[in-house]
Amino acid sequence: MNLNILLPNKVFAKHKKVLRVIVETLEGSYGVLPNRLDCTAALTPGILTYEIESGKELYIAIDQGVFVKKGHDILVSTRQAVQGIGLDELRNTIKTEFLALDEKQQEIRFAMDKLESSFLQGLTELSTAAR
DSSP states (O other), rough: OOOEEEOOOSSSEEEEEEEEEEEEEEEEEEEEOOSOOOOOEEEEEEEEEEEETTTTTEEEEEEEEEEEEETTEEEEESSSSESSSSSHHHHHHIIIIIHHHHHHHHHHHHHHHHHHHHHHHHHHHHHHHHH
C-alpha cells in the first residue's frame, strides 16, 4: 500500500510498500491490510502505526483528522503530526500538545459564542428601540 500523511501546509510523509496500518478512530483502533475494502474514518488524537516491507513498525503521533483508503492508497489528513521519537514520548506529546490544543479551541469557541450572543442581543435591542 502507499501511505500519504498530509498536514494543512505540506506533505508530512510518503511511504510505499506499507504492509499494514493501524489508526485511532472515534470507535476505537482500526487496522487496515492491503485487500481491505475501501473506507473512510474520522481520526482522534492518537498514534498511527504502520509496518513497512522490512517488517519494521513505525509510529507517528497525529492530531484529529480524516483517514481514506482507496485501492492500495491510504491518505491521512491531519492538523499536526510528530515522528522520530520514542513511543512513550509520542503518547506524552498527544496528551500535552494535541489534547491541550483542543481545550484551547473549546475556549475560543465558547468566547465566540458569547460574542455572537451579545451581538445578536444588541441587534435585537436596536431593532426594538427603532420601532
